């Protein structure tokens with residue numbers, strides 16, 4: 001089949017390879033150069049062990065403290081509140097114990113296949129060198145907050161996820177540079193990638209080498225007739241005709257889905273990070289600083305600290321005082337950073353759905369159009385498994401994961 005993929009971010013690129021594997025003729029439409037494309041600036045984690053939706057008791061517990069600090073781990077720009085209201089309402093609905101359990105089970109189902117799917121994709125392209133298998137260290141300053149997470153560890157273990165509680169001497173042995181750690185656990189199976197932007201560039205290069213075509217233009221509309229699906233663009237190739245279309249344009253997917261009659265509560269959790277020269281942090285592996293709203297990653301291109309969630313839409317300029325605040329908070333754990341300044345600061349748009357589940361499934365208007373967007377905090381993690389699911393939906397066969405919890409139609413009920 002002729003298949004057009006709208007968006008060549010990490011999800012669109014992984015999907016291109018899954019479709020090329022099945023012998024389809026693939027066209028990727030992407031203008032390139034979008035500011036804040038999260039594919040390039042994320043933390044690089046394959047976080048398949050992270051199964052908790054954002055609408056979790058932990059977030060509600062911390063919310064009053066976070067919201068009173070405009071530079072804290074989660075903030076909402078007051079002017080953006082009216083636009084965000086429908087998303088927030090869905091978020092509240094997604095926070096009931098039953099809905100949290102359902103989201104957690106769906107995240108578990110997709111995350112369980114996430115790493116095998118990445119291994120298969122990277123192996124098939126001789127890109128396995130991008131995968132780093134160093135585990136993830138999660139640390140707490142306060143033992144009380146750590147104790148409150150005991151139930152989560154039990155659930156993770158029940159799902160077969162390895163969680164190792166560590167004593168102070170273990171932490172000192174694993175990561176001697178870390179200070180002020182009251183408690184810690186190790187997720188030994190968690191992985192990260194060399195650098196997300198380099199991985200994406202390699203996936204694009206190899207997709208083109210395998211015969212995919214890249215149209216450097218913006219898709220402005222997706223329409224359909226009996227015989228074909230059309231992607232209208234603002235470029236020279238103004239009408240791309242295909243048998244199937246995949247919409248994988250991250251946060252920018254919302255208007256395209258809306259034109260097709262699907263009102264998806266897709267908004268952006270803006271995230272910030274700072275990258276220092278490689279080796280600055282003196283940390284061997286990714287670290288999650290629980291309750292602090294940031295993480296660190298040792299990437300080939302530098303040591304990255306980032307995270308934080310800001311609701312302010314896609315138009316407002318970045319507020320890098322948030323980045324500075326994250327760097328200041330990191331210094332409590334890594335005092336040797338003193339007055340060091342990052343080489344690079346960045347803000348990007350997580351494409352987020354209130355129940356923390358991506359949208360993977362056919363458009364209501366026509367089953368020949370498949371959605372693959374809204375992966376929030378887990379777009380890198382879930383890209384390869386999403387690709388397998390999208391390819392299966394297009395071929396009309398069962399995929400690696402049941403797509404039921406991820407359908408776009410869950411919002412019209």
Ligand SMILES: Cc1cc2nc3c(=O)[nH]c(=O)nc-3n(C[C@H](O)[C@H](O)[C@H](O)COP(=O)(O)OP(=O)(O)OC[C@H]3O[C@@H](n4cnc5c(N)ncnc54)[C@H](O)[C@@H]3O)c2cc1C
Nearest residue numbers: 007009010011038039043045219250252271378379380381
């Ligand atoms: C600070 C931060 C840290 C993160 N860390 C992690 C992590 O460690 N692990 C993890 O799994 N996830 C992480 N994420 C989330 C992850 O980065 C995203 O979920 C993921 O990048 C989404 O990928 P995507 O391909 O769906 O969208 P995008 O990366 O947004 O790509 C969408 C593509 O669509 C193109 N596009 C947009 N509009 C159009 C149009 N109209 N026509 C054609 N093309 C179009 C854009 O140019 C872009 O290339 C993080 C995010 C942030 C912000």
